[in-house]
Amino acid sequence: MPTQESSDLASGTSIVLVFLALLVLLALIRGIRVVPQSEKFVVERFGRLRAVLSPGLNLIVPFLDRVAHRVSILERQLPTSKLDAITSDNVLVSVDTSVFYRIVEPEKTVYRIRDIDAAIATTVAGIVRSEIGRMELDHVQSNRAQLIAAVKAQLADQVDDWGIEVTRAEILDVNLDEATRAAMLQQLNAERARRALVTEAEGRKRAVELQADADLYAAEQQAKARRIAADAEAYATAVVAEAIGRNGIEAAQYQVALKQVEALQALGQGEGQRVIVVPASALEAFGDAFRFFGGGGRA
Structure with a gap:
């Protein structure tokens, strides 16, 4: 017949086994990490970078490692920003810009920069002002693709240390103040009037040239007709002279x-x-x- 001591021992053993089972289950739960396709996990051990978990099933050391940062690797778009810049011919323009990027190295992004969006916006503003300052207004408006390519290339070089990839940079619009718009419209109208006068003058010149060509052609044809008539008359005279000489x-x-x-x-x-x-x-x-x-x- 079991004694009270053996009963207490069996009960204590059961509690320990249950505790160990719970501990093992908790360790499995904390040691297994399923990372979504659109994210990467930054794992730390005692406050220091341990690993970066890629999408899929991953194992970490429970109770020692922890997921410190869950970073989305989807492409992001910065809010459209309006920048003021001055061209090389001293014209103030307002430029609307937008940047698309994605994080490719989360360990750099989370440990080297605090506000990635603000940092990119500030960098873009400096690059755009610098590039526009080297161009005249007409060049800015007619070579927007070249400006966009220059901004994207310089931005990619400067943000490389932040672990991001710039996928696209856009110059959405270049706006002018009212005084500059009025001056440009006046210049455009003057240019149109000048082209109209040049076209009219060239038309008159061409008409004179064509009339001269026509008169020359007519004179040449008349001279040719007279030459043919003279040849025919000379031939007829020669025939008559030959007939007289013969008969x-x-x-x-x-x-x-x-x-x-x-x-x-x-x-x-x-x-x-x-x-x-x-x-x-x-x-x-x-x-x-x-x-x-x-x-x-x-x-």
């Missing part, structure tokens, strides 16, 4: 007589009745022509 003066008289006959036929074909007076010399020419025609075979 004698009778050939020339025959040609004259044919022309006169053609003229008389044209007069006779008109409307109404007409009396045609033919000189005696013409009749003699006709007779010579017919004699020549009739005796041409015997010449």
Whole structure:
């Protein structure tokens, strides 16, 4: 039959076992860490950096190690900030900027900088003012992509020690004061008027050049026509001269007589009745022509 002492011993053993089981369970709970995909855990041991836990299942030493910082590694956007800057031609502009970044090394971010957003905003302001100070206003407005690339490159170099990566830097808008806007509008209107005058002058000049070309072309064509007519007349004269040389003066008289006959036929074909007076010399020419025609075979 169990004694009172053995009963107390068994009860004490059970309590110890339960305590050990609870201790083991607590150790497992504290030693296992499941890190979400969008976060990283910074683990400290006695207040000192021990490890950085990546997403997934991780084990740490219970009661010695603790998760001191839970850091999101998602991309972040700084609030849009408005900065005043002065260009190299002494124009005051207001620039709206925005920066996107993400933390890639949490151990640097949590131990080297207190307010990461404020630090980045201050750095961006200094870089933007410095870059705009090297540019004229027209260059700032027309080469915004170049300005953005310069800001991003310099910002990436300066924030490297903070364990972050600058994914994008944007210059959203460049605003001017009213006086500068009015001056630029006046300058723009003057430039438009100047271009209109230049275009009109160039048009008149081109019209004069085209008219001169047209007159020259017309003169060249007329000279060419006269040259062709002269060549044709010279050729006809040469043919007549050759015929006279070959057939004698009778050939020339025959040609004259044919022309006169053609003229008389044209007069006779008109409307109404007409009396045609033919000189005696013409009749003699006709007779010579017919004699020549009739005796041409015997010449």
